[in-house]
Amino acid sequence: MAQVTEQQILDALKAVQDPDTGKDVVSAGMVSGLVIKDGNVAFALEVDPQRGPKLEPMRKQAEKTVHAMDGILSVSVVLTAETTPGQTPQPQQMQGGHAGGQSTGHGSGKDMIPGIPGIKHIIAVASGKGGVGKSTVSVNLALALALDGHKVGMMDADIYGPSQPRMMGLSGQPKTNDGETLEPMENYGVKVMSMGFLIPDDTPMIWRGPMVMSAIQQLLRDVNWGELDVLVVDMPPGTGDAQLTMAQQVPLAGAVIVSTPQDISLLDARKGLNMFRKVEVPVLGIIENMSYFACPSCGHRSEIFSHGGARKEADRLGVDFLGEIPLDIEIRETSDGGHPIVVSKPDSENAKVFRQIAERVWAKLEASEAKAMPKILVQ
Numbered sequence: 001m002a003q004v005t006e007q008q009i010l011d012a013l014k015a016v017q018d019p020d021t022g023k024d025v026v027s028a029g030m031v032s033g034l035v036i037k038d039g040n041v042a043f044a045l046e047v048d049p050q051r052g053p054k055l056e057p058m059r060k061q062a063e064k065t066v067h068a069m070d071g072i073l074s075v076s077v078v079l080t081a082e083t084t085p086g087q088t089p090q091p092q093q094m095q096g097g098h099a100g101g102q103s104t105g106h107g108s109g110k111d112m113i114p115g116i117p118g119i120k121h122i123i124a125v126a127s128g129k130g131g132v133g134k135s136t137v138s139v140n141l142a143l144a145l146a147l148d149g150h151k152v153g154m155m156d157a158d159i160y161g162p163s164q165p166r167m168m169g170l171s172g173q174p175k176t177n178d179g180e181t182l183e184p185m186e187n188y189g190v191k192v193m194s195m196g197f198l199i200p201d202d203t204p205m206i207w208r209g210p211m212v213m214s215a216i217q218q219l220l221r222d223v224n225w226g227e228l229d230v231l232v233v234d235m236p237p238g239t240g241d242a243q244l245t246m247a248q249q250v251p252l253a254g255a256v257i258v259s260t261p262q263d264i265s266l267l268d269a270r271k272g273l274n275m276f277r278k279v280e281v282p283v284l285g286i287i288e289n290m291s292y293f294a295c296p297s298c299g300h301r302s303e304i305f306s307h308g309g310a311r312k313e314a315d316r317l318g319v320d321f322l323g324e325i326p327l328d329i330e331i332r333e334t335s336d337g338g339h340p341i342v343v344s345k346p347d348s349e350n351a352k353v354f355r356q357i358a359e360r361v362w363a364k365l366e367a368s369e370a371k372a373m374p375k376i377l378v379q
């Protein structure tokens, strides 16, 4: 069947009118970020934030119109708020199809992820601060999901210190077949894209806000991910504006927060949680990393950092506790050496901890997909 073209979709959309102005959505310049892939179509309709809720019928009509066309398998349309020229973009306002068609559209389920048809779930692995093992957890979680038979990709959004290439034992540069999209690198059955592949190790980069967003959008959207069950996004550490904007602009099905027990009050973890709540991304749960010390010679378990804080805090905050990972030299050596524990010793106790966490995460994703409903995120 011939692939439907952008022009054919725009022609069809001329039948959809803005109820307030009577103008069609194409002439009014509202359509942005149109992406077509194998019969899956996604785009955004840029609207005035105040009118968002009222325009849901228009959004639905646009979806129905495209769906009725020949050769269309799925359509997802989201309403996004436009940034008024000259206005300093606030995180909540940096929506719209300006950088490769980004738009907001949280929620799980293939049809809910605008711009990246073919990816079923995108999850973020986040932490309130650096050095808590967020990247180690991302990598082992992605590998454990792949070991369970899922099609997995991993995006290293930690552009300040990309560590995925090293942890995944990958080097070199990604190729492009069409001059536009990059082919992800691959190892241990997981597809990976990282800024670490694109800039040399010794290049100090100073990232400014808008650059962060466009880099992340490119890593996400200008990559030929193919069909994925889950894309694990290793977030930049912290909870600043860049992270908030990112949490909002990447169509996340959920987030996992990594914390260590040293931070007894888990203030940082709480900030992470609030950040995702603010942008309506469901928090799938908290993971306590470096939870206790497992002695490599005698196997004795020492709880040197008042272990258990994250579990209690998760309870208090009403979030699920996904598991505790020991502080173990084996975990460090294997991931830093490019052979993460989940693939180098899949039957070890340490690998089992990650595999159980992966199972819990997957079950939650499937459960949330079942009840996902379209949402308008215009504020």
Ligand code: ADP
Pocket: 127, 129, 130, 131, 132, 133, 134, 135, 136, 137, 163, 237, 289, 290, 325, 326, 327, 328, 329, 330, 331, 332, 333, 335, 336
């Ligand atoms: P982040 O991404 O939060 O900055 P990393 O994943 O890069 O943190 O981890 C920081 C360092 O701690 C790395 O050297 C990593 O191998 C090590 N590390 C992480 N988790 C553990 C663990 N559970 N046991 C031992 N070392 C760990």
